[in-house]
Amino acid sequence: MNIIENLWQTDHIIRGWLKEVREDILSELHDPLAVAEKTSRKDLVTNVDKANEKKIIKAIRSFDSQAKILGEEGQGDQVTSMQGHVWIIDPLDGTLNFVKQRDNFAVMIALYIDGKGILGYIMDVMRNRIYGGGPSLGVFTQDNELTKPTNLHLRDGLLGVSGPMLIHDKYHLQAIDEASSGVRIIGSAGIEFIQVLKGKQNGYISHLMPWDFAAGKILAETLNLSVTKVDGTPVDMLSSNDVLVSTKDTQKDILNMIR
Numbered sequence: 001m002n003i004i005e006n007l008w009q010t011d012h013i014i015r016g017w018l019k020e021v022r023e024d025i026l027s028e029l030h031d032p033l034a035v036a037e038k039t040s041r042k043d044l045v046t047n048v049d050k051a052n053e054k055k056i057i058k059a060i061r062s063f064d065s066q067a068k069i070l071g072e073e074g075q076g077d078q079v080t081s082m083q084g085h086v087w088i089i090d091p092l093d094g095t096l097n098f099v100k101q102r103d104n105f106a107v108m109i110a111l112y113i114d115g116k117g118i119l120g121y122i123m124d125v126m127r128n129r130i131y132g133g134g135p136s137l138g139v140f141t142q143d144n145e146l147t148k149p150t151n152l153h154l155r156d157g158l159l160g161v162s163g164p165m166l167i168h169d170k171y172h173l174q175a176i177d178e179a180s181s182g183v184r185i186i187g188s189a190g191i192e193f194i195q196v197l198k199g200k201q202n203g204y205i206s207h208l209m210p211w212d213f214a215a216g217k218i219l220a221e222t223l224n225l226s227v228t229k230v231d232g233t234p235v236d237m238l239s240s241n242d243v244l245v246s247t248k249d250t251q252k253d254i255l256n257m258i259r
């Protein structure tokens with residue numbers, strides 16, 4: 001199937017994969033987890049992260065023979081360029097929340113073709129909501145289309161941040177937060193992006209890997225939000241970045257404060 005010519009059908013298929021992954025997660029939600037430390041006791045991976053990734057990769061491979069797949073847990077491909085069909089997946093975003101709260105975690109899937117964001121999906125598992133779509137479709141959750149958030153200034157709304165960046169005051173983040181209406185720390189990039197897409201937060205700042213922001217970037221840009229590095233330059237889709245997703249006026253306000 002030609003994906004570009006059949007975007008709505010592809011959208012339906014991807015939502016179907018996500019619903020299946022959700023069923024798997026819920027069926028194991030109260031079972032003991034196999035938890036391993038990656039780089040530290042705050043950087044975890046579980047059997048559920050790995051099983052989700054395996055399932056999503058299998059679904060993508062049987063659907064798209066041209067797929068190159070970048071997945072956090074490494075069961076995909078070594079992706080070194082954004083040429084062709086590049087699928088970027090975070091099989092469980094907010095693993096620490098999943099382990100400690102069984103709440104506030106997401107599953108994310110993005111498709112880029114020749115570097116252009118085509119489709120992005122963020123599933124808030126415990127609220128049973130999939131936010132998905134892309135520039136040709138708009139952004140939908142269930143059957144409701146999201147409207148573009150109001151272009152608020154920094155002082156007029158809440159700002160999501162990563163805890164470590166705030167503690168270390170990177171980019172004078174404490175002053176930036178002081179200038180906003182207030183700061184929020186959720187602990188899942190996917191759930192933070194959803195807050196910005198829905199206009200519940202003006203923005204979100206965090207040090208992120210491609211799978212943390214690939215889907216959110218497509219959805220945010222579709223809704224006229226800005227997604228750049230914190231210094232305003234374009235993000236690199238194949239490495240880590242300090243990412244700012246925000247309304248355009250909030251981005252201007254933050255750039256004025258860090259320059």
Ligand code: IPD
Pocket residue numbers: 072090092093094095096162186187188189190206207208209212
């Ligand atoms: C993490 C979460 C967290 C963010 C980290 C990410 P993971 O993703 O999105 O909010 O601050 O940078 O690594 O590892 O739980 O998928």
Ligand code: CA
Pocket residue numbers: 043044072095
């Ligand atoms: Ca992780």
Ligand code: CA
Pocket residue numbers: 090092093094189211212
């Ligand atoms: Ca993540």
Ligand code: CA
Pocket residue numbers: 049072090091092093094095
């Ligand atoms: Ca993850």
